[in-house]
Amino acid sequence: MAATLGVPEALRERVSTFVSERALAVEVVAAGGDCAVSVVEAGEREQGDERTLRVGGWISCQSARAMAGKLRLDGRKIGKLCDLLDVKIRDCELGCFE
Numbered sequence: 001m002a003a004t005l006g007v008p009e010a011l012r013e014r015v016s017t018f019v020s021e022r023a024l025a026v027e028v029v030a031a032g033g034d035c036a037v038s039v040v041e042a043g044e045r046e047q048g049d050e051r052t053l054r055v056g057g058w059i060s061c062q063s064a065r066a067m068a069g070k071l072r073l074d075g076r077k078i079g080k081l082c083d084l085l086d087v088k089i090r091d092c093e094l095g096c097f098e
Helices: 009-021 061-071 075-084
Strands: 003-007 026-030 037-041 052-055 058-060 088-090
Touching (some): 003 009, 009 026, 009 075, 037 061, 061 088
16 A cells, blocks of 8 residues: 655645656545645744654654655655755755755
């Protein structure tokens, strides 16, 4: 069974295309349901966590790695998903992102 990613209607097509083009084993579902990770729109650079990606916000490297585990994705793919949603990665454990 695929991991689920809850996405607001306004972003579903773009995220679905991303998932499809990369043949990811992630099911894109409507936001608000029971899912492994939720995407939410944020008003400003708000912090997300291992269960929530805030569009235009940021997430710690540790949370991004935990999120990758929940979605069964490797680190590069979760990084590309963050890029798609303009989510910055901070506190990089490898020193790659500041």
